Amino acid sequence: MAAGPMRMRATQGAGFTDIRVLMTHPMETGQRKDAEGKIVPLHFIQNVTVKLNGKVVLEAETSQAVSRNPVFSFRIKGGAKGDKIEVSWLDNKGESTSTESAVA
């Protein structure tokens, strides 16, 4: 399975905005074997960046121990309706994807 698109939802909570993001990624551990008994090489997301209205508010480094098709929840202080949230990731093969959404 190849890396694919992302989905994101940003909703307002009590005094914060909840960002829920779903990434499509195999997150191979480098320990799994395929049907022919060959080891599937490491392939995982290394960096995740969250931006609020163009400003970086969260940076994450991740490993292959994160589950396949990762789902993350992050929270930002306050947040108003219409604020622009951008989330991007970069994996160990240099592939990257980003998605943008407004706070609902």
Next chain:
Amino acid sequence: MSQQRRQFLRRTGVLAAGLVAGLCKPLLALAASWNKDAFGAKTVADTLKGLGATGAATSMAIVIEAPQIAENGAVVPVEVTSNLPGTTSIAVLVEKNPFPLAGKFDFMEGALPYVKLNVKMGETADLRVVAWAGGKTFTATKEVKVTIGGCGG
């Protein structure tokens, strides 16, 4: 005719090169840091050393929410909240995994010290969370019993 074709090729060639250069730029900008020492460590002690978090004090202000028993080790939901004032980072470790460190989250102005993610667990183990606050490190653990491991396949 062939002259036109040559010109066309030359022009599209320049255009393509320009496009590639333009596409490469944001990629380079994205190439953020990744702590090789901590992520490549095979023991909890080495991971903590790689993170610069040896001698972290146990803290009740770090709240770890995870199932007591996880049926499927491939997807174990973990929710972490730090109630330590001035928390800047949170790291999540799975103690008995081949490489314990699952992720490190750095919070800048505007973000709350909270994260929820799904991790893989090879076997029953402690989840360890390290939090950085006010220049000091704090830690907390929670055991998760795993019925089916999630590292093989």
